[in-house]
Amino acid sequence: MGPLVGASLGIDGGPIFQILAVENLGLSAAAIGLAFGLGVVSLPIQLYASRLPIERARSNVQIFLVLAALQAWVLAVLVGIGATGGLATVALGVTVTAEISLSVFYATAWQPLLASGLDTYGRQRLNSTWPAVARGVLAGAVVLFAALGSTGRSVFLAVIGALSIAIAIGLNAIAAPRPAPPAAATTTDTGTSATSLAPATRIALVVFAAVNLGAVPLWLVYLDKVLWPTANLGAIAAVQTVASMAALLAWRSTDRDVTRRALVAAIATLAAAAGIALLDGPIDSSAQQAVVVVATALVAIGTTTVRIAMLEAAHRVVRPANTVRAFTLIDVVASTSLQVGLLVSGLLITASTGAAVGLTDPYRGFVVITSAATIPAILWFRSRSSEDDG
DSSP states (O other): OHHHHHHHHTTTSOHHHHHIIIIISOOOHHHHHHHHHGGGGHHHHHHHHTTSOGGGHHHHHHHHHHHHHHHHHHHHHHHHTTOOHHHHTHHHHHHHHHHHHIIIIITTTHHHHHHHHOOHHHHHHHTTHHHHHHHHHHHHHHHHHHHSOHHHHHHHHHHHHHHHHHHHHHGGGSOOOOOOOOOTTOBOTTSSBTTSOOHHHHHHHHHHHHHHHTSOTTHHHHIIIIIOTTOOHHHHHHHHHHHHHHHHHHOOOOSSOOHHHHHHHHHHHHHHHHHHHTOOSSOOSHHHHHHHHHHHHHHHHHHHHHHHHHHHHHHHHSOGGGHHHHHHHHHHHHHHHHHHHHHHHHHHHHHHTTOOSGGGSHHHHHHHHHHHHHHHHHHHHHHHHHHHHO
C-alpha cells in the first residue's frame, strides 16, 4: 500500500495526485511544484523525530496510516464536489502535510519495525519482493485512475482511505518493539558511545547519497532535450519501471554478505553510464538507440540492487540503541541526495543543450562521476564493516 498511498497523496510527486490536481482541481503547474518543493520543510522535523523511542514504531506507522486515510478522504471530497479556486488549493496543503506525516511517522518507524520484528530473510523479502508487487499494483492503479470520471476518482480515493484504516488496525497483530536497552554510559570496543552511529553506518550514508545522485535523475528530460529528441519517452519510462521491478523480484534473501551484490551492481551501473557518455548525439541509428535502452535498464537494475543490498547491510551494522536515529538519517540522506540530484541535473541539462557530445557533455559527465563514486564508497563500507565484525 505504501507506493499507492504516496501516489494518491502526492508524496514525492505522486502521479495520481498530479492527475487529479490538474484535471479535476485545475491547479497550475507552478502551484503544484511549489507544494512538492515545500516537502523539504519536513527535514528538520524528521531529524527531531529521530529521537522517538523504538517502542513507538508500530503506533507511529499506524498514526501515519490514519492520517493518510483522512488526507485521502479530504481529496475524495474535493474531487467529488469539483472544487476550484481557493477551495481546490486545500489539496496542496494535503500533499505538504502528507510529506511531513511520512517523514515523521513512517520514515522514522518502518525500517526500525522490520529490524525489531523480522529476521534477515523476512526483512529482505519485505524490502524486495513486496515493493516489486507494489509497483505493479501502482502501475495498474494509475491507468485505472486516469480512465475514471470525477465520481469514480472520488470513490477510488475513499477506498484508499478505507484500506489505510484497515491496515492500521491489522498492525495491532504485530508486537510493538521492545525498548532499546539503556546504553548511554557504555562504550564499544572502538571507544565510541554505543548510542552513536557505528562507523560503518556513517559510511552507509555516503553510499546512499552517491547512488541516489548517480541514478540518472531527470533522464527522460535529458533524452528529450539533448540526446534523443525523437525518443518515445513512455517506452523508456516503461523500461525503467520493468527493469527496477525485475531487480526487486530477482533478489534472493541470504544471510551471507550482501555488499558483494551491491558492488557488482554499482560496476554495472558505471559501465552503463560510460556507454551512454561515449555516444554521439543527437542519436539516430538503431545501434545507438539500442545502447540507450540497454543502458537505461542496466542503470535501473543496478541502482535498485545497490539500494536493496545496502539497506540490508545497514540493518546488520546498526546498533540496537539507535535504530530509529540511524534509519531516519538514512532516509534523510537518501531523499535529500535525490532532490540535490534533480536540482543539479536540471541545471546541467540546460548547460548540455547545444554542448559538445561525449564526456564533455556536463550532464553525462556528472552521471559518470557520481556512478563511479558509488564503487569506492561500497568498498569503504565493506572494509569498515569487516573491521567492526572482527
